[in-house]
Amino acid sequence: MPQVPKANLVAGALTLVIASIGGFALAANMDANFTEGFLKLTYPKALVKAAHSHGQPFGLFNLLVALLVPHLALGERERLxxxxxxxxxxxxxxxxxxxxxxxxxxxxxxxxxxxxxSFLGATALLLKGGWAKRSV
Known part of the structure; x- marks a missing residue:
């Protein structure tokens, strides 16, 4: 059975930690954005918020890939x-x-x-490996 890619486990877990810390920092500074009674974000703050909200699922995606790779009908090169x-x-x-x-x-x-x-390519390979029948 193929090995679980440790790089994806580490990258995914590290991304979750960093994005969580970013989320705490965003939440700690959120009151300043409600001075007029509604959320008022500047463009740079919206980009930082988007980085946090994309970091979490992309980290989870790496954990998912690490756990699914051994079970996908892909060759070694495609797994890599x-x-x-x-x-x-x-x-x-x-x-x-x-x-x-x-x-x-x-x-x-x-x-x-x-x-x-890269995310599109990875999801295409994930779909290919999950859709195909394994010959093991």
Whole structure:
């Protein structure tokens, strides 16, 4: 039976911790956004919030990939690509967070695109491996 990719376990767990800390930081500073009685976010703050809200499920996705890889009908090369693309998908929340930290600058935007397309590739491989019948 193929090994569980430890890199995905570590990346997923670490992402959950970092995104949770980010969520606590966002919540601690939330009162300042309600000064007029409703939520009033600036664009950079909205990007940081998006980084947090994308980091959590992308971290869970890496944990899911790590646990499912041994059970998927994929060859070794496809399993390796699934693992790599899942980790690269974490660039999406990183890019969003950097854009927020850089006051909305588009400089880190390619990171988000790389992460988004990596996520699409990883989900396509996950679907392929789950759909096919295993010949073991």
């Amino acid at each position: 690509w699934l693992s790599r693309l899942s980790i690269l998908a974490l660039l999406m929340p990183v890019g969003l967070g950097l854009r927020g930290a850089m006051d909305g600058s588009l400089l880190p935007a390619p990171l988000s695109f790389i992460g988004g397309f």
